[in-house]
Amino acid sequence: MQINPNRFWKKVNVQGGDKCWLWTACTDDKGYGKIAPDGGGVPIAAHRAAWVLTGGALKPRQRLLRRCKNRLCVNPHHMQATTVCRPYAKLQQADVDEIRRLHKDGDGVRALARRWGISPTAVSNIIRRKTWK
Numbered sequence: 001m002q003i004n005p006n007r008f009w010k011k012v013n014v015q016g017g018d019k020c021w022l023w024t025a026c027t028d029d030k031g032y033g034k035i036a037p038d039g040g041g042v043p044i045a046a047h048r049a050a051w052v053l054t055g056g057a058l059k060p061r062q063r064l065l066r067r068c069k070n071r072l073c074v075n076p077h078h079m080q081a082t083t084v085c086r087p088y089a090k091l092q093q094a095d096v097d098e099i100r101r102l103h104k105d106g107d108g109v110r111a112l113a114r115r116w117g118i119s120p121t122a123v124s125n126i127i128r129r130k131t132w133k
C-alpha cells in the first residue's frame with residue numbers, strides 16, 4: 001500500500017482525546033471511507049490505511065474491528081486487528097446452543113473453536129454468555 005500520509009490525514013477530522021476521527025472524503029455505497037493509493041488504482045478502506053499509516057501491522061487475513069461502530073471513524077485507537085475465520089454473524093442460534101451443550105458434556109474450548117472455525121475467545125464468550133445471551 002502506497003499512500004502519502006499528508007494526503008491521507010488532510011481528509012480526516014482528527015480530534016483529541018478518545019473521540020472518533022471522522023473521514024471527510026469519499027465513501028463507498030456502504031458508507032465506509034475509501035482512498036485511492038498514490039498514483040491511482042483500486043481504492044482501499046480508509047480505516048485500514050489509517051491503521052497501517054500509524055504503524056499497525058495487518059496481515060492479509062486480518063480484519064479490523066471498529067469498537068466504536070462508526071463507519072467513518074479512522075481513529076486507530078478505536079480499532080482492533082483480529083483474524084476472523086468465520087464471522088460471528090454467520091453463527092446461528094443453533095450453533096451457539098450446540099457449542100454450549102458440547103462444552104457442558106466436556107468438550108474443550110480449543111476443540112470447539114477449531115470445529116466452528118472461530119477463535120477460542122469467541123467460544124468462551126459464548127459459553128460465559130458474554131455474547132449470545
Ligand SMILES: [Zn+2]
Pocket residue numbers: 019020021068069070073074075078
Ligand atoms: Zn471511533
